[in-house]
Amino acid sequence: MVNEIIIAGFGGQGVLSMGKILAYSGLMEGKEVSWFPSYGPEQRGGTANVTVILSDNTISSPIVSEYDIAIILNQPSLDKFESQVKPGGILLYDPEGIPRAPKRTDISVYKIEAMATASELKNQKAFNMFVLGGLLKVCPIVTLEHVMMGLKKSLPERHHSMLPMNEQAILKGMEIVEEMNKSAS
Secondary structure: OOOEEEEEOOOOOOOHHHHHHHHHHHHOOOEEEEEEEEEEOOOOOOEEEEEEEOOOOOOHHHHHOOOEEEEOOOOOHHHHHHHHHHEEEEEEEEOOOOOOOOOOOEEEEOOOHHHHHHHOOOOHHHHHHHHHHHHHOOOOOOOHHHHHHHHHHOOHHHHHHHHHHHHHHHHHHHHHHHEEEEEOO
């Protein structure tokens, strides 16, 4: 099984760290993994995306032109990557700052109100964990146990006290994800 994933949004939304956590999670499960970030010189506010490939077999190249799964967190990313989701694939998006919802009908589209939930719970730093939870509900490509191991590996030790809060955010994300349409293929 191969999952080619793009996560895209603005810098500061946790795009790259979400990709890193998925990559570490895949490693913990014994999968072949590729983590290929792409971002501009801006640290916050510029666009950022990361391609993550999780596979049971050797990965031939980290460069992908079509994706099985797209996680979209802003309008420029939706405009760029919606057409690059393989027919029958999955697009997961947060509608905050995305005035035009995805239009494709040959893919499964899921909405997650991660930013609104993060604001409501006064937990903006866990925004990307809500999104990750939504992904894991829709497509359980790695286990929660391995995600928590990957999160522990990617967080500096001084932040390990935040692991339970992050796990709660992932579980909440699993609750709030909504199917918008089911792929026709």
